[in-house]
Amino acid sequence: MDTTNSTPPTNDDEKRIRELVARTQEAQIDPDVLPALHTSDLVLINLAGRRLFGRESFASAMAEALSSPLKDIRTVLEVNDIRFATPDVAIVSLTKTIHDERPEAEDSSELPLAGIMTYVMTRRGDDWRIALAQTTPIR
Template sequence: MSPQEAQIHQLVADAQKYQFDVAELMKLHVDDAVIVNMAGRRLFGKQAFEAAMSQALASPLQHVSTATVVDRVRFLTHDCALVSCTKTVHDHRAVGDQSALPGRVGVMTYVVVRQGGGWAIASAQTTPLAT
């Protein structure tokens, strides 16, 4: 694995690590990031993403975690890469709070860009797999 690939793997690991820490999670994204979550909700920009995450973490969704595994990193240019992942959803909500989730497993695609000495998330989209 190249040093650049290792940095990208660490970026994805950090996104998972900070999924419940909005301030730290936002540091991993570019200002104009585009996010499409597993439910199909599309957010334009870090501010919209931050607001959505804060709202989710103030709801029973705070008990839903995800685990992401990098399947492949493909460099589009020296400073842009497409990262293919598999995301698994773990629902730890109380039985009464368990509204339907779009899926338990999804395929996730990140577009990451070189920023400063590292990498940042420019786009993220998760598509649920039919079960």
């Protein structure tokens, strides 16, 4: 990646990244908003290990999940660290806490209550988007 024309990261970049993380959490059940916060060539590995390629694939999987009991699972994200690989690429380390609000009849024992999440974000101008999202369950 040629970064010769890149602007060095600033405190505003860290603030924008934290705001993007907050928006992803707020939009976790909005299939119109959440995928748009990601790049078109996104790679996503979810808590169950399912890998998706591209924003359209993510949007389709999200719509499918929201039409199932998975719609009653909420997550809370906590930013632990932000590092800039280049001025336009940030690696964001997060802790994901899972709140399973499915009815008691569901067997939720398989679902971990926490995960370690990594976002790789890219910047174009002042606009940050998620290019990679990977979650590792904590058992």
